[in-house]
Amino acid sequence: MAADNRKERLPAPLDTVLEDAVEILPEGGLSSRLEQAAREGRQLRLKLGIDPTAPVVHLGHAVLLRRLRAFQDAGHRVVLIIGDFTARIGDPSGRSQLRPLLDARTVAQNAAGYLEQATLILRDDPDHLEVRHNSEWLEMEAGELLSLLRLATVAQLLEREDFANRLAAGKPLSLLELVYPLLQAYDSVAVRADVEFGGTDQKFNLLLGREIQRAYGQPEQVIVTLPILTGTDGQRKMSKTFGNEIGLSEPPEEIYGKTMSIPDGLMEEYYRLLLGEDPPPLRPRDQKHELAYRIVAWLHGSEAAERAREHFERVVVRKEVPDEVPEAVVGAGTVNVPALLSEALGLSRSEVRRLIDQGGVAVDGRVLPPNCYELPSRELVDRTVRVGKRRFLRLRKAA
Numbered sequence: 001m002a003a004d005n006r007k008e009r010l011p012a013p014l015d016t017v018l019e020d021a022v023e024i025l026p027e028g029g030l031s032s033r034l035e036q037a038a039r040e041g042r043q044l045r046l047k048l049g050i051d052p053t054a055p056v057v058h059l060g061h062a063v064l065l066r067r068l069r070a071f072q073d074a075g076h077r078v079v080l081i082i083g084d085f086t087a088r089i090g091d092p093s094g095r096s097q098l099r100p101l102l103d104a105r106t107v108a109q110n111a112a113g114y115l116e117q118a119t120l121i122l123r124d125d126p127d128h129l130e131v132r133h134n135s136e137w138l139e140m141e142a143g144e145l146l147s148l149l150r151l152a153t154v155a156q157l158l159e160r161e162d163f164a165n166r167l168a169a170g171k172p173l174s175l176l177e178l179v180y181p182l183l184q185a186y187d188s189v190a191v192r193a194d195v196e197f198g199g200t201d202q203k204f205n206l207l208l209g210r211e212i213q214r215a216y217g218q219p220e221q222v223i224v225t226l227p228i229l230t231g232t233d234g235q236r237k238m239s240k241t242f243g244n245e246i247g248l249s250e251p252p253e254e255i256y257g258k259t260m261s262i263p264d265g266l267m268e269e270y271y272r273l274l275l276g277e278d279p280p281p282l283r284p285r286d287q288k289h290e291l292a293y294r295i296v297a298w299l300h301g302s303e304a305a306e307r308a309r310e311h312f313e314r315v316v317v318r319k320e321v322p323d324e325v326p327e328a329v330v331g332a333g334t335v336n337v338p339a340l341l342s343e344a345l346g347l348s349r350s351e352v353r354r355l356i357d358q359g360g361v362a363v364d365g366r367v368l369p370p371n372c373y374e375l376p377s378r379e380l381v382d383r384t385v386r387v388g389k390r391r392f393l394r395l396r397k398a399a
Helices: 016-020 029-040 058-073 102-112 114-118 143-151 161-168 173-189 200-215 252-260 265-276 284-300 302-317 337-345 349-357
Strands: 023-025 044-051 077-082 127-133 197-198 222-224 327-330 334-336 360-362 375-376 383-388 391-397
Touching: 016 058, 023 029, 023 200, 029 222, 044 058, 044 173, 058 197, 058 222, 058 265, 058 327, 077 114, 077 173, 127 173, 143 173, 161 197, 173 200, 173 302, 197 200, 200 222, 252 284, 265 284, 284 302, 327 337, 334 337, 337 349, 337 383, 337 391
Parallel strands: 044 077, 044 197, 077 127, 197 222, 327 391
Antiparallel strands: 023 222, 334 375, 360 383, 383 391
8 A cells, every 4th residue: 555655746647656656765755856856957867676586577577667667758767777696696585595596697598588578668768768787886896895795784684574584483594695785775876876666575675775875975865665566376476486477578368368367356456556547347357358458458569469368268268279379399209298398388397397287288188187297209299288278289290
């Protein structure tokens, strides 16, 4: 629920930010910074940092990107920081255990498509979008790093609820995780941020950015926190880690189908945070159809939304096989099904195994039993495989 932000006076359409912002700190700071920028004849520099710990930018990020687009349209500049350095550590916010350490190659692969995905919403022009990678400044000399580490105490960092909970539970807390908030805060210094946007789980990091800017002699950024979008499971925040995400660059049919799968109780949240309005007075199923159509149209255009709706009705409702189905070649002998489907459809092998175990994979309508990961090629050739509710693959014999 949005906080009382009556001390802010923002011009339209920026005033819509006040409807959803959980906190704007300091009070009255955003309107004051806008007025100052207008007097100085300059753009506000609006920071958003995203760590490429996974290759997907999803609708949870879109909650922030949508508000930043409004500032771009009002003439200001978004500074999108792709955290290729900090992603190697991983943001510990809300985590109950240590993340696995990512290697530089994986991070680079994940980051490769971030700009293309983010600019489905953001304006992609140099006057209104500046894209930076924090490896530009965080690959610093040891002396610089030591100077930065002096700016926060262990006691201060342990005030974070998630850190305190892990220590109380006897779970390990690494030095890398303690350092992460400082590195993220230094990003604000490096790009001279006026305002930083983040989810409510980022409040500690955002406030620390203000402190570090002050220590480096810069004006302290205003922070704006926004609600965190619940994932398609209706239980946890949207995240690739939980497998409950809707990726911005996923095929329109996949976005439409995943949106149709969300619990009815999420309708108000999704309409408000993603479309900025209340659900229409329709039955829940019709509300979902409208939501799915609007989201796809927003990201990929109205023609794609029409095709996605038709695809959903044909494939999911009437259970027909689509006219256009990708094909894959099957060799002789025994076929590893997770490997085959992973390569052909771009899924992870673990995701395919999970779908098989849950009864989500069928060959010509015959559902594979749990742990059925290998089949003789004769049972696959010239057959159609359904993976989940919306993915299909036609298999052919190798020449």
